[in-house]
Amino acid sequence: MAETSRVDMKKSWELLASAIFRSTASGQGTTDAAVRGLAFHRYVSASTPMPRFLKPVIIVVAQGRKLVRIGKNEYNYGENICFVTGVNMPVASCVMEASEEKPYLAMSLYLDTELLSALAVKTPSSSGYANDISCGAMIQEMEPDLVDAFLRLAELSNTYDDIPVMGDILLREIHYRLLKSPIGNLLRTFNTLGSQGNQVTKAINWLQKNYKTPLRIEELAERSNMAPSTFHKYFKSITTLSPLQYQKRLRLDEAQRLMMAGQCDVTQAAFSVGYESVTQFIREYKRLFGNPPRRNIIYLKNTSQTNKLNII
Incomplete structure (x- = not known):
């Protein structure tokens, strides 16, 4: 230059x-x-x-x-x-x-x-x-x-x-x-119709709208017009997560949003995003966010980190 x-x-x-x-x-x-x-x-x-x-x-x-x-x-x-x-x-x-x-x-x-x-x-x-x-x-x-x-x-x-x-x-x-x-x-x-990336994008969009629904890889792969093994490979390559892990992240992210907004407690949040076990929800929430739900939400609300949830 x-x-x-x-x-x-x-x-x-x-x-x-x-x-x-x-x-x-x-x-x-x-x-x-x-x-x-x-x-x-x-x-x-x-x-x-x-x-x-x-x-x-x-x-x-x-x-x-x-x-x-x-x-x-x-x-x-x-x-x-x-x-x-x-x-x-x-x-x-x-x-x-x-x-x-x-x-x-x-x-x-x-x-x-x-x-x-x-x-x-x-x-x-x-x-x-x-x-x-x-x-x-x-x-x-x-x-x-x-x-x-x-x-x-x-x-x-x-x-x-x-x-x-x-x-x-x-x-x-x-x-x-x-x-x-x-x-x-x-x-x-x-964003090119027919590309495998675009097909995976359609699956991701479906997951975002249906994250509460029990996941069947075969059905999701069919929506993407791919064989299950091929779909799984491309999905994980693009997102770094398997479809099941991606769905889990969607659920936990939404649960945190609901609790931060004061719309529900821990138990209500777990069931509202599709979990059948509150114990499993708490365990997976802690693994992702570093603390159990109640402690994490208190921390976010009482520190400057609340504003930093919006950091992009």
């Missing part, structure tokens, strides 16, 4: 950090923007890894560092790098570097999978899509055009009169540039 280009990129990142800071003027935490699917994040201290699910999303860190764990894979990234998930992924994430003087500043954009599918048809890739993909997430150095598009999106979020028209235009541009970038192969894999 030429010296002038490096200077321009550095300036772009500084402007992006400033735009995010202004958009989180209310202080530490996550601020939802008026633009569909967009949020800004500001934190002044590091955090511990928090298990959660991530929808298809792109996360852009303008200042500080972030760690995301998916199975045995670790993604440690900061400025110049974006993190992308192509499907709903079970992750554990935390802020690695942040302070009052230099806070963690990031923006996240949930991806519109219908828009990706439509644009993928109009912008074919010479490399097509990958049927043998190792994971449903990746990190990638951001190209100047993509950084510029995110900077314009961040600035747009504070000009409310322009959002109804310019919001959709910028979102379309960002999705297009993602497909044209090295990230495009990952996104095409899950």
Whole structure:
């Protein structure tokens, strides 16, 4: 990269950090923007890894560092790098570097999978899509055009009169540039009809809506038009979990959400998400979140970690 280009990129990142800071003027935490699917994040201290699910999303860190764990894979990234998930992924994430003087500043954009599918048809890739993909997430150095598009999106979020028209235009541009970038192969894999990645995505979407239902791999594989062994292989390769483990994570994640919202106690939460044994629920909850349900919820409600449940 030429010296002038490096200077321009550095300036772009500084402007992006400033735009995010202004958009989180209310202080530490996550601020939802008026633009569909967009949020800004500001934190002044590091955090511990928090298990959660991530929808298809792109996360852009303008200042500080972030760690995301998916199975045995670790993604440690900061400025110049974006993190992308192509499907709903079970992750554990935390802020690695942040302070009052230099806070963690990031923006996240949930991806519109219908828009990706439509644009993928109009912008074919010479490399097509990958049927043998190792994971449903990746990190990638951001190209100047993509950084510029995110900077314009961040600035747009504070000009409310322009959002109804310019919001959709910028979102379309960002999705297009993602497909044209090295990230495009990952996104095409899950948003191209007929690909095995897309078939697994359908199974994941079904699981999310039916996580309480007893799971039969044969039926789930049939929904994906795959043999059970092939389906199991691709599902675990993409999500790092077996279908049964994935369903368990969905149940535990929803149970935590219900208890945090005060909608039910431990026993009610266990049965409401599909468990038949409260003892088994407590055991598996502790294995995932580090503490039994009641202690975990008290901890989250009484510490600053409550706000960090929203860290992306």
